[in-house]
Amino acid sequence: MEIIEIQNLTKKFADLTAVNIASLSIPEGVIFGLLGPNGSGKTTAIRILCGILPPTSGKALVMGLDSFYQAERIRGFVGYTSQFCSLYEDLTVEENLEFYAQIYGVESKAKREETLSRYELSRFRNRRIRELPPGKKQWVALACAVMHEPRILFLDEPTSGMDPASRKDFWEELSILKQKCTILITTHLLDEAERCQMIAFMHLGRVLAVGTPREIKAVPQGKVFNVILPDPVSFLSELSVSPFVQDAYLFGNILRVIVQDQEGAAKLIAMTRDRDARIQETNFSLEDCYVRLVHLEGSAT
């Protein structure tokens, strides 16, 4: 049995089905990324796994126990940071740490000191949380969630509000933490997904694909092109009515176009001829895969 198992899990809020996952297993000792845009059900899924919400139907097993109905037996073994960085704003960094240490029954003061210095929070120890930049708050939240050395760490959008350098450090820290625990992390940043051992794409509450980033990128068929040209928006609208184009979307000011085969590629190149465009074939990125999967999901239903 894997450390997290989901079977036919659904969660409904009135008419809205926020989560509908047929099956998902997360093995021990990995960083597992739940990916998807806002509203795709990532946070709801993580809240069910943490035992905050009961599922509408189906089961979520954490360490072999029901995540909601047997939550009390799981609680000492998990750590959680919520999307909104739920620390006490009027308490200092050290007071927050001390509070969670006491709640988790971490007696040793040395452990607290070690955590403070490991996350470079020592010089902020007497600052109140509300005076910290948003990126730093997430470090404090992480510190509060790992002092008791959990077996599973649930991190909901932990890197939002962090600058790129800080994000890089954060992910390095996660790969150290991974040696001792399983990490389930949600993000909507696909470059972060590349750093996970396993990822699951979520869309409208469903899991579209699960696997290592490499496995997922190997799934779609076709060819991907980067197109750079002066007026990408009008060209995009032309492409969207061209039958040989499977998907086309703007990534920054670069158009990414997915075509089915060599024939499609030739047609695309012909279309760009008079437009002062540079065109180049590339590999599938996770972004491409996500767009492709959402598209296929949409045409299937």
Next chain:
Amino acid sequence: MRKRIQAIMKKEFVHILRDPISLSVIIVLPVLLLFLFGYAVSSDVKHISTVLLDLDETNESFNLSQHFFQSGYFDLTYKVSNLEELSQLIDSGKAKCGLVIPNKFSYYLSRGQKAEVQVLIDGSNPTMAQTALFSAQAIVQDFNVQLSAQMASRLGTEIKFVPVNLESRVWYNPSLESLNFNIPGLVGVILQTMSINLTAFAIVKEKERGTIETLIVTPLKPVELMLGKIIPYMAIAFGVSTLVLAVAVFWFHVPFNGSILLYFFLSFLFLASSLGIGLLVSTVSGNQFQAMQISSFVLLPSLILSGFIFPVEAMPVVIQWVAWLLPLTHFLPILRGLILKGVGITYLYQDVIWLFVFSVFMLLFSSLRFRKRLT
């Protein structure tokens, strides 16, 4: 378990100390209220501006009006010579009261017949009017007693036609000081308002900030969170109510006649009922604004129906039932009984039993709800 409760309690105290506005509201507002009640909102009516129409202008009539204006209740503001002027002054509100002494006042008195005086009172303020009426009656009676004594000694016989001095005495608050009556009530109101609002807010704040989610994922049990939240605010409400009582006793000289130990014990019981309500409010509201609105469902009726301001006995029966459901309605007689009358538990046991039942029921019900909401 104890460690976790202590952690919550410590955190709550830090929250309060870090929030100077709330802190000052918690401490200053009750004392301010007390001073308002003590100095400004006295329902004792004195110095009623009065217009005098003395048509008799004799020694006796002068004597009577002196009785009025030296009592402290009536001030001689105007003196007129006919009824029209008098009624104009009262109509315009310049005078609240008119004293009319008819022209044959001393004539009747000297002949041993019944003399009449008339007091006209502006009834638009019933409290004032009532006080004026009672004061006037008392003054006239007092005058009668003196007069009959004088006449008796002058005539050498017993005077039979002077009515018996109907002295009405007010028990427990002989000076009729509204402060003595209001302050015990105020202590109850403060205890209730603070404990309901503070507990409800303290829990709802965690929901509002989302920190409750993180707490749910920790090994913290609902009962630990509940106790950790309740105990600090209970201590604060207790401390502040004691402060208010101390100011009342030492500054305003409200007599404390009962047992202080019994007072603390029964306040504790009352607090338990309020904390139960606060807890219940916290389970049904999602943010502090909602909590405030919902708690006023209890607090406002408590202010009006509990007997804090208006006597419960004077309310319609249906309203009395509602009033009887409110814990404050039962705590006020306890407080007043203890503080003013100095009575013991034998006189108060009915209200005490009711409070006890209510507290147990409320605490059980709301902690079960609280538990269910959290897990």
